[in-house]
Amino acid sequence: MEHEPFPSEGHAEVRIVAATPEVARRVAEVLRRxxxxxxxxxxPAGRAEGTRLHxxxxxxxxxxxAQSWxxxxTSTEQTQTHADEV
Structure with missing residues (x-):
């Protein structure tokens, strides 16, 4: 499996998988705040229904x-992934 490059310093790529586009948009809105x-x-999330939002x-x-948090x-590096992560 080919890996995607890491985002630039200070940036994070977030992928949200939800049953409906509305749920995914609500989560993204919180992150944008x-x-x-x-x-x-x-x-499409690859199922009959569902959305994958990046x-x-x-x-x-x-x-x-977020700034105060x-x-x-403290940083805790975790190298393990979930079984269903790609």
């Missing part, structure tokens, strides 16, 4: 409460 972001991109977040331009949290 905390971080600067690109336009979201939606795709969004890129700029963590260097965080708003409250980022400055007080």
């Amino acid at each position: 905390c971080f600067a972001s690109t336009e979201q991109r939606s795709y 969004i890129t977040l700029d963590t260097t331009q965080a708003a409250e409460p 980022l400055t007080t949290s």
